[in-house]
Amino acid sequence: QQPVQSPQAVILREGEDAVINCSSSKALYSVHWYRQKHGEAPVFLMILLKGGEQKGHEKISASFNEKKQQSSLYLTASQLSYSGTYFCGTDEAAGNKLTFGGGTRVLVKP
Amino acid sequence: GAGVSQTPSNKVTEKGKYVELRCDPISGHTALYWYRQSLGQGPEFLIYFQGTGAADDSGLPNDRFFAVRPEGSVSTLKIQRTERGDSAVYLCASSSGFGELFFGEGSRLTVL
Structure with missing residues (x-):
């Protein structure tokens, strides 16, 4: 069963912050975050392993x-380049076989 | 090449035809994954290889879908008797182990 992402879409002004949530009904070994721009391949952002760690990439952290089987992605001081669709991918067994959520479409406007 | 290469980038076929999609992973990557992405959806897992063997093919929707990786490098996804519902972007990814997946640009399949 795929993880549930919320919100489905968000529109931001440049410099604003946003949070994207990813929730699973299953126990997870890790959560992966990817960003995909229209017509392009998904690009890796970060991996979070069980243990409650927080990681960062540019001004994007997660x-x-x-315990709650949830992950959140934080877009801080958003830039135009942050526009795209963000997917969380969940891994239950450390096998790197990811089940992706339905995505959150982010549009950052000037 | 430096990245994952997929061919063809676009394929239009008629219902009932046979299709092959090719993936050339990053050199040295032992793991190779096939995903399918429909419009507006997240990638859906199909199969993954560790070396030459299929480590997990639980995502293949039915026996019309088959994938091989005979020499542990290039992989081919084969779809028999294509149906309109098979239309999607087929993504290939590779990795050196646990961690980042490097995705190709995908092969867009349209079944008329």
Whole structure:
């Protein structure tokens, strides 16, 4: 069963912040985040392993609460380049076989 | 090449025809994955290889779909008796182990 992402879409002004949530009904080993721009391949952002760690990439950071089986991606001081669709991918067994959520479409306007 | 290469980038075929999609992973990557992405959806897992063997093919929708990786490098996804519902972008990804997946640009399949 695929993880549930929310919101489905968000529109931001440049410099604003946003949070994208990813929730699974299954126990997870890790959560992966990818960004895909229209017509392009998904691009890796970060991996979070169970243990509640928080990681960062540019001004994009994420957290993982393994007890709640949830992860959140934080877009801070958004830039135009942050526009795209963000997908979380969940891994239940450390096999790198990812189940992706339905995506969150982010549009950053000037 | 430096990245994952997929061919063809676009394929239009008629219902009932046979199709092959090719993936050339990053050199040295032992793991190779096939995903399918429909419009507005996240990638859906199909199969993954560790070396030459299929480590997990649980995502293949039915026996019309088959994939091989005979020498542990290039992989071919084969679809028999194509149906309109098979239309999607087929993504290939490779990795050196646990961690980042490097995706190709995908092969867009349209079944008329």
